[in-house]
Amino acid sequence: MNWTRLPKSLLRSALAALVLSSVPGFAQAPAAKATPEEARQFAQKVNADLKRLWTKQATAEWIKSTYITDDSERNAAYVNEEVLGYVNGAIKESRRFDGLKLDADTARTLHLLRVSQALPAPSDAKKRSELATTAAKLDGLYGKGKYCGPDGKAKCRDLEELSDVMAESRDYNALLDAWQGWHTISRPMRPLYERLVSISNDGAKDIGFNDLGGLWRSGYDMPPAEFEKEAQRLWGQVKPLYDDLHCYVRGRLAKQYGADKVPAGKPIPAHLLGNMWAQEWNNIYPLVEPFPGQASLDVDSELKKQNYDAVKMVRLGEKFFTSLGLKSLPETFYERSQFTKPRDREVVCHASAWDVTYENDVRVKMCIKPTEEDLITIHHELGHNYYYTYYYNLPVLYQAGANDGFHEAIGDALTLSITPEYLQQLGLLKAVEKNDKNLINLQLKDALEKVAFLPFGLLVDQWRWEVFSGRVKPADYNKSWWVLRQKYQGVAAPVARSEQDFDPGAKYHVPANVPYTRYFLARILQFQFHKALCEAAGHKGPLHECSIYGNKEAGKRLQAMLEMGASKPWPDALQVVTGTRQMDATPLLDYFSPLRQWLKTQNKGQKCGW
Ligand code: X8Z
Numbered sequence: 001m002n003w004t005r006l007p008k009s010l011l012r013s014a015l016a017a018l019v020l021s022s023v024p025g026f027a028q029a030p031a032a033k034a035t036p037e038e039a040r041q042f043a044q045k046v047n048a049d050l051k052r053l054w055t056k057q058a059t060a061e062w063i064k065s066t067y068i069t070d071d072s073e074r075n076a077a078y079v080n081e082e083v084l085g086y087v088n089g090a091i092k093e094s095r096r097f098d099g100l101k102l103d104a105d106t107a108r109t110l111h112l113l114r115v116s117q118a119l120p121a122p123s124d125a126k127k128r129s130e131l132a133t134t135a136a137k138l139d140g141l142y143g144k145g146k147y148c149g150p151d152g153k154a155k156c157r158d159l160e161e162l163s164d165v166m167a168e169s170r171d172y173n174a175l176l177d178a179w180q181g182w183h184t185i186s187r188p189m190r191p192l193y194e195r196l197v198s199i200s201n202d203g204a205k206d207i208g209f210n211d212l213g214g215l216w217r218s219g220y221d222m223p224p225a226e227f228e229k230e231a232q233r234l235w236g237q238v239k240p241l242y243d244d245l246h247c248y249v250r251g252r253l254a255k256q257y258g259a260d261k262v263p264a265g266k267p268i269p270a271h272l273l274g275n276m277w278a279q280e281w282n283n284i285y286p287l288v289e290p291f292p293g294q295a296s297l298d299v300d301s302e303l304k305k306q307n308y309d310a311v312k313m314v315r316l317g318e319k320f321f322t323s324l325g326l327k328s329l330p331e332t333f334y335e336r337s338q339f340t341k342p343r344d345r346e347v348v349c350h351a352s353a354w355d356v357t358y359e360n361d362v363r364v365k366m367c368i369k370p371t372e373e374d375l376i377t378i379h380h381e382l383g384h385n386y387y388y389t390y391y392y393n394l395p396v397l398y399q400a401g402a403n404d405g406f407h408e409a410i411g412d413a414l415t416l417s418i419t420p421e422y423l424q425q426l427g428l429l430k431a432v433e434k435n436d437k438n439l440i441n442l443q444l445k446d447a448l449e450k451v452a453f454l455p456f457g458l459l460v461d462q463w464r465w466e467v468f469s470g471r472v473k474p475a476d477y478n479k480s481w482w483v484l485r486q487k488y489q490g491v492a493a494p495v496a497r498s499e500q501d502f503d504p505g506a507k508y509h510v511p512a513n514v515p516y517t518r519y520f521l522a523r524i525l526q527f528q529f530h531k532a533l534c535e536a537a538g539h540k541g542p543l544h545e546c547s548i549y550g551n552k553e554a555g556k557r558l559q560a561m562l563e564m565g566a567s568k569p570w571p572d573a574l575q576v577v578t579g580t581r582q583m584d585a586t587p588l589l590d591y592f593s594p595l596r597q598w599l600k601t602q603n604k605g606q607k608c609g610w
């Protein structure tokens with residue numbers, strides 16, 4: 001969950017921030033004149049205290065997420081209260097050192113402390129407790145969400161089952177039923193979410209931010225307003241490519257479902273793209289395959305045929321990392337992880353990676369199925385685990401990504417090296433001849449995952465930032481969500497929506513309060529990493545042909561960045577890998593340049609846009 005630290009990510013982010021103030025042991029008001037040396041000692045003590053407290057918290061959260069009961073929820077809530085109380089007190093006490101000239105590490109540590117929580121609570125104990133309960137309820141509503149048919153009498157289906165329908169069905173009405181069904185689970189979240197926004201905004205103000213969005217945007221080593229512009233700049237770089245992909249896919253969907261259902265020049269109905277949130281479109285590849293009849297890119301059927309089980313898939317993922325000269329994961333990783341969905345209890349299936357003790361007690365929590373999508377997610381999660389495993393010797397406040405987008409990008413960057421040749425070596429694909437048609441097929445398949453995601457990655461927090469700032473009022477929560485989904489993604493709700501609905505809540509990270517811009521950044525950063533690692537590996541030729549599999553030089557370069565954690569501003573970490581200090585979508589655009597040209601010819605004469 002944090003995914004920059006789930007455990008840190010969700011934990012620290014969402015929960016840890018809950019109990020903010022009034023902590024015994026921390027002075028509430030500035031006392032005697034503080035010195036830089038005191039600040040240094042204070043930072044050290046906070047790191048030591050937090051390691052103990054976060055370990056306690058991650059332990060309780062792990063148990064809760066892998067065994068959801070009233071008891072495990074209550075147990076986790078107790079610990080969260082304790083941690084949140086401590087963190088709030090620590091932030092307040094740290095203000096004694098405002099204005100002092102501190103050494104770089106102390107200053108950075110105190111800054112990281114201040115922005116470490118995604119859900120800050122105000123000082124008022126009653127509000128704090130309401131916030132904690134509200135956050136837990138929202139989490140629970142999502143985790144236990146099920147749809148039992150329009151009349152409530154059908155067999156109840158959870159998100160995993162409904163997502164299978166979204167991925168596999170080509171029946172317009174079956175898709176609509178699954179989509180509408182899942183979107184009913186978030187209706188009861190609306191009043192809770194409204195309270196969450198109001199109280200956590202108070203909490204953010206309490207520690208000196210304009211609102212919670214301002215706090216979230218302060219984690220990027222630049223002023224929040226500048227970061228907002230930075231995100232828009234990156235979006236501007238990739239939007240033309242997204243628009244081309246959108247136009248082509250819409251044309252193909254019109255052939256499948258009819259131009260009355262998918263009209264040219266209009267947004268695409270959100271339930272036809274193979275994914276509950278239309279965030280990644282890889283599941284509809286067979287419908288949009290540019291050159292049918294070419295070599296198959298279907299890895300799923302081989303995984304099933306060859307009886308790949310979860311552990312075998314995870315070992316395969318780990319082998320990619322060790323092929324770069326990175327170390328093996330500790331044996332405890334295999335003993336303690338949750339790889340598959342247990343049959344006898346409720347668990348949180350949304351994939352996450354953890355270091356429970358902040359000392360290399362790394363784990364993943366997943367409900368793995370033998371699909372290519374899950375194989376990719378395994379690499380994504382292992383990217384988090386490898387970050388953990390290389391920075392766990394740092395003080396805990398440095399045990400995080402250079403920024404949260406970095407943490408999300410590591411595993412993904414490696415998956416860009418999962419080429420057809422690599423899959424052939426593994427026996428997961430038949431030989432794919434190198435020719436233009438195969439290349440376009442492959443690039444389109446990649447783009448359905450990587451490029452299609454970009455606007456969604458951006459808009460989730462565009463919506464929350466507006467909600468937190470008060471520009472969007474509760475009476476317009478749902479309307480404003482669809483305005484943004486249309487504006488950025490060019491998708492529309494397949495049936496009329498109203499303010500009875502709360503569609504943002506049907507996406508995990510909203511009720512779980514996990515910031516989302518990290519995934520947008522990661523989709524861009526991973527191509528920068530890939531390009532730089534390919535250069536380190538001595539690759540010559542087009543970027544899309546590079547695989548760093550087995551290359552130790554690339555591994556060394558990556559390791560150097562992982563070991564830094566959050567100890568330096570992110571441009572320093574980016575420089576270690578890429579030699580540059582700016583986030584930049586040019587490598588992504590280079591990677592997809594053959595596809596881009598092909599899309600342009602395909603779309604000629606089409607009515608693109610929406
Ligand atoms: O939540 C995740 C990961 C855990 S950090 C599975 N992702 C986002 C999502 O599922 O919405 C990865 C891609 C985007």
Ligand code: ZN
Binds near residue numbers: 004380381384407
């Ligand atoms: Zn992640």
